[in-house]
Amino acid sequence: MKLEYIGLKEISGSLMVVEGVSDASFEEMVEITVEGTEKRIGRIVELSGDIAVVQVFEGTSNISLTNTKTKPLGHSLEIPLSKEILGRVFDGVGRPIDGLGSIFPQVKWDVNGKPINPVSREYPRNYIQTGISSIDGLTTLIRGQKLPIFSGNGLPHDALAVQIVRQAQLAQQEDTEFAVVFAAMGVKHDVADFFKKSFEESGVLQKVVMFINLANDPVVERIITPRCALTVAEYLAFEQDMHILVILTDMTSYCEALREISSSKGEIPSRKGFPGYLYSDLASLYERAGMLKKRKGSITQIPILTMPNDDITHPIPDLTGYITEGQIVLDRTLHQRGVYPPVIVLPSLSRLMKDGIGEGFTREDHPAIANQLFASYAHVQEVRALASVIGEDELSELDKRYIEFGKAFEKEFVTQERDENRPMDDTLDMGWRLLGILPREELDRVDINVLDKYYKPYSSVRGEL
Incomplete structure (x- = not known):
């Protein structure tokens, strides 16, 4: 039987300290009764002897030190799950905000998930088509991969996220269903409305599960949002045998919330004021992507983060790059020149694409043309x-060809409309047309048999560009 504790020792920010606690556990949920009637929820984030530190989801305003009641619930935060969750919109902790009522669950799962035995993992193969040439052609997204997008303030990463959700599809027609779990953390009201409106108007909302944490929502909710999203993804992938694409934006807001809570707990800060466990905390999210043996489904992650001051060496992109399998980098200079999406090709890579493209997956010439x-x-x-x-003017004729190729590559291959969905074959064919600007002897990364089949000389291509 769980006891109810009356009174608090201390309140600090979104944290409150309860004294005399027994038989409680880390991450356990608590019910807080304020002024005898109002109910709030929190979770235990620290235990020391008989003292428990509780994070309050709705904040600690109007909470009294004397008559507040705290009741441990005996379990960690759980989210109700059923297949009817598709097409629904939730707040940061999994409460419906779309006016369609509560979820009638088949099961309830702990949002913290369970570790995946590495031996049980299946190596990711095959790809997810986004319809965006710079991603499909050069940094191909493989099922089960975690491939972040490194952006900056003011760059169109929100529009890119919407386009990926709208256009993403399985590479081949299969009997397995495909869906998207979308989590937005710390976004403004107009950005949240933009996401919802875009999904509704494009008709993809029925295959999307949305979690929205607004900028004025309690900071502690921001810590829970990606965990709720990934728990839903695990249920749909491993219980309902679906292929799930998870988009998390913006991970910088998540990390800053983690820093704020760490500071209020009095923890010793590390680089840039972030907690020393930032790496392991991010890994606990990113490593929930993948595929399992004897299960049909998969979880693919695209975390989106804005680099402070466009600094790719900042702790957030730096640690993210260590954990994930590549990155897609957006460039401010390209954006200022009107290129959309402003993907800068050279620092972008997908470490798993070599095993999910080529003959049997995309097309036999894909690896060669990408290289x-x-x-x-x-x-x-x-x-x-x-x-x-x-x-x-002083360049050689060959160097002038390269200048022409570079301009055409940025204008034709990287640039596309925000509603343009390019099939993989069109992306690869466009790559060959652009390579036709260069002399055949310059294409030293392509096998001669592939060249004979696909290469068209400069003179016949120039008029098409």
């Missing part, structure tokens, strides 16, 4: 640096 586009565009940067010194 060649990377190599040729890298040489473009060298030629541009040279041209900035000696002038473009």
Whole structure:
């Protein structure tokens, strides 16, 4: 039988300290009664002897030190689950906010999840098509992968997230269903409305589960939001055999909430004031992606984070890069030149794409053309640096071809409309048309048999661009 404790020792920010607690556990949920009638929920985040530190989800305003009642509930935070959760919109802790009533659960799962035995993992293969050439062609998203997007303040990562949700689909027609779990953390009201309106108007809301944590919601809810989203993804993937794409935006807001709570608990800060356990905390989220043996479903993650001051060495993108399998980087210079999506190709990569593309997955020429586009565009940067010194008119004819290729690559391949959904074959064909600007002998990353089949010479391509 759980006891109810009356009175508090201390209140600090969103935390309250309860004295004389026995038989309680870490992460256990508590029910808080304020002024005899109002009910709030919290969770135990620290235990020391008979003292428990409780995080209050709705904040500690109007909470009294003398007559507040705290009752441990005997379990950690759980979220109700059933397949009818598809098409629903929830707040940061999994409460419905779409006016369609409560979920009638088949099961309730702990939002913290359970560790996946590495031996039980299946190696990710096959891909998810986003319809965006710079992603599908050069940083292909593989099922079961975690592939973050590194953005910056003012860059169109919200529009890119909406486009991915709207266009993402399985690479091949299969009997397995596909759905998206979308979690927004610390967003403004207009951004939240933009997400909801975009999904409704495009008709994809019925295959999306949305979690919205607003900027003025309690900070502690922001810590729970991605865990609720990933718990729903695990249920749909491993119990309902669905392929799930999880989009988490913005992980920077999540990490800043973690820093704020850590500071209020009096923990010793690490780099940039973030807690020393930031790496392990992020890993507890990112590692919930993947595939399991003997299960049909998969969880693929696209965390989106805004780099403070566009600094890719900041702790958040730095630690994220260690945990995840690549990154897609958005560039402010491209954005200012009107390129959408402003994906800067050279620092972007997908470490698992080599095992999910090519013959049997996309097309036999995909690995070769991706390598060649990377190599040729890298040489473009060298030629541009040279041209900035000696002038473009002094370049050799070959270097001028590279300059022309670079302009066409950014204008034709990287740039596309916000509602443009390019099939994989169109992306690869466009890559070959662009490589036709360069002489055949410059394409040293492509097998001669593939060149014979797909390469068209410069003279026949130039008029098409």
